Amino acid sequence: xxxxxxxxxxxxxxxxxxxxxxxxxDKEFEDKISAGEKLRPGLQQALEFMRPGDYLVVHSxxxxxxxxxxxxxxxxxxxxxxxxxxxxxxxxxxxxxxxxDPMAKLMLQLIGSVAEFERSMIKERQRExxxxxxxxxxxxxxxxxxxxxQLKSLRAKKRSxxxxxxxxxxxxxxxxxxxxxxxxxxxxxxxxxDAIPEGNQHA
Numbered sequence: 001x002x003x004x005x006x007x008x009x010x011x012x013x014x015x016x017x018x019x020x021x022x023x024x025x026d027k028e029f030e031d032k033i034s035a036g037e038k039l040r041p042g043l044q045q046a047l048e049f050m051r052p053g054d055y056l057v058v059h060s061x062x063x064x065x066x067x068x069x070x071x072x073x074x075x076x077x078x079x080x081x082x083x084x085x086x087x088x089x090x091x092x093x094x095x096x097x098x099x100x101d102p103m104a105k106l107m108l109q110l111i112g113s114v115a116e117f118e119r120s121m122i123k124e125r126q127r128e129x130x131x132x133x134x135x136x137x138x139x140x141x142x143x144x145x146x147x148x149x150q151l152k153s154l155r156a157k158k159r160s161x162x163x164x165x166x167x168x169x170x171x172x173x174x175x176x177x178x179x180x181x182x183x184x185x186x187x188x189x190x191x192x193x194d195a196i197p198e199g200n201q202h203a
Contacts, residue, residue, distance in 0.1 A: 001053045002026040006046050008063045010034050019059035020088060052082025052096070060089035061111060068113060075108070146171065151181065158182045 005025040007016035012032050027049060031042035043064075050056060056078060058064050064087075065071035075094050078085050085094040090111055092104050146154065154171055158178075167178045 001055070002050070003055045003057060004029065004046055004050055005057050006030070006043060006064070007059065008033070008040070008042070019063065020057060023057070025057065047078070047081075050078075050081065050083045054083045055086060056083055057086045057088065059087075061087050061092075061108070068109065071108065146173075146181075154178070155182055 003025050005020055005023070005028040007019040007028070007030040009016050009019075009030075009032050011034075014032065016030050016032075027046075029042040029046040029049075031040045033040055046056065061071060065074055075085055079094055079096045082096045084096060086092070090107070092107055092111075094104055094108070150171065154167060157167060157170075164175055164178050167173065167182075168175055171178070173181075
């Protein structure tokens, strides 16, 4: 009988060290990949390694799957092979199919449903935030490009004293884009000035 740990984080830059930090296992597997990815090499290796009587230990249910349907499917696959699944955070144990725990199954459905609801609410708030930002004039995606004539006009108005805010509104650009375009022009003009012999600069 082996005790196997599975850890997952969503990107290469994240660390799995905070998941099951104080426990010793016979074998450990990990993935640094989004739960939405179908191919998770670490999880696949863990499934191939485990044998009837083994225990698969996972920090929390969201480390194993991203939605309730996938979670139930994975747990059924694992327990049907004779392996017990344990989630430390939720304190849930799912025993092999020959010895099911009805209460654990009920808790899984409740927790999974709440997790799905929370994710849907987060996405809804993100959509509302983006819509509000667009209504307020904020741009998303790549900056809009200007024609040569528009660029000359932008720089001329900046030299004439137009504020960055005024230029943002007139040309439908972000503050950083206006600053970048006008600063670039200033540099070019300085280079042209520096190229003139010193005695002729004020001619």
